[in-house]
Amino acid sequence: MDSSLLKVFVAVANEKSVSLGAVQIKLSQSNVTLRIKQLEKNLGYALFHRVPKGVILTKEGEKLYPFALEIVKKVEEAELYMRNISHQETLRIGTSQANAAIRLLRFIEKLKKKYPNMELEFFTSGTPQVIDELLDYKIDVAFITGNPNHKDIMVLRKFNDDLYLVESNTKKSQNCLIGYRHNSTHFKYLESYTKNRGNIDFNVLIIQNYEVMLGCVEAGMGKAFLSKAIIDKYGYTNRLKLTKLEDNECNLETHLVCRKDYVPMIVKDLKSGF
Template sequence: MNLRHMKIFVAVCQNSSITLAAKKMYISQPAISTAIKEMENYYGVKLFDRLSKKLYLTEVGKMVLSYALHITSLFDELETTIRNSDTIGALRIGSSITIGTHLMPNYIKQFSSKYPNIQTFVTINNSDIIENLVLDNKLDFALIEGVIHSKNLISKSFLNDELVVICSLNNPLLKKEVISVKDLETQKFLMREKNSGTRELADSVLLLHGFSAIPIWESISTEAIINGVSNGLGIAILPLRLVQNFIKKGTISKLNVVDINLKRKFYIIYHKNKFLTSSSIEFLKLCTE
């Protein structure tokens, strides 16, 4: 068993095909098949189910892939580190939408001014998708607003944040002196998509009060939700950082709900087997400062 076996296994998994893996690696199909069979014989397990001429990873195969991705990644990083100084290379950074909108541009600007020869590639999406990209080693590390769902990830908080409840300027709740979660049950909800960090916190907090909101509108776009709220379609729970300018401009209003806690933290996440280069560590230091 050697690195070649691991690279072939990863290529087959990523392409879901021995034929495509053979073409991309410039290796014959029989050689690919032999390498996979050697791995299965070596470990005494079945890595793939072969059904209707298609390959499906077994549960053991999924576990092996998790390690294989990082074994091959470590080797690639070793070569990069040896061939380049620490001020040359690239960082693949992931970010949830709130962080990507308000914090990431400044982080990249500061980092690039200090390390002009390091390219930074940023992917912005909801926290759940970003987490999976880190697990698949398609990102070196990420900054997210939600809690992690995998034991293979390391998570460290680096910044406090808060969600707020927003409504249109004509919402009747604004006339009440005291607003409770019970009052929110009378409202229609516009919410971020499922599995986003914002949605997960909003759902969990409302559930603690015995209330499950069924949104009339779900969107990955915060701006779309804000526009819907400003037009009186309903209320929303969104990050204060994303809505504070709209509140200041008088486009929407904030509802001060007395019995609800929507504070949270932002997290740095990376795979537990990931080797962080010194430039990666410098970027993470920048975030914590």
């Protein structure tokens, strides 16, 4: 069975659309349609039903999907391994938003200085999503908040981010928690910390821009929980009230991690920080 046909099948199944599947794998829509028909002819079954908003799997398609997904993943993993067999040709880096703001650029500079020909790819999201991508072999290394404590993940380095509760220096802060994402590890901790102190009536304000977040805190619109490096980066260190949470029992240090069964060739450099 041709794995390239299965890759097209998986893309269309995931997107529930021939056109969106074509965009995902960078083929023309007509090419994708032709390949799906070829796969259906080879198997002797129709794999998709056409519906007003796209396509859905037939019963036969549903049975094929998990096998096709596994084969496609294994082929991609083998291709990447062979490309990197003599040297690290590509490094796929995942990072949480906070680490993208304070750590990623310096990391890239060091990598490009030592490995100028190495191609770098990036995935930025919340820590849970980054971990999912790592476990799914879609990225090679990741900066995440907190220790993953996962049997398949290896910790390469640990960083202390010096976290603070921040609020206005000059105004009474509204009963509002300000965060970058709802599922941010830092924001979840701030929610838990606040509730544990009997405050359950707070409002929530999500702003996906750290500079704007800090400006809102300074204006008295609420409180946030941020790394000192981010506070310093945007010049708010002496403009806000910073409080170290002494009873912070949650492990919120940053960890650089990889899969135990897929360790990058440059692991020694990653562990040492160059």
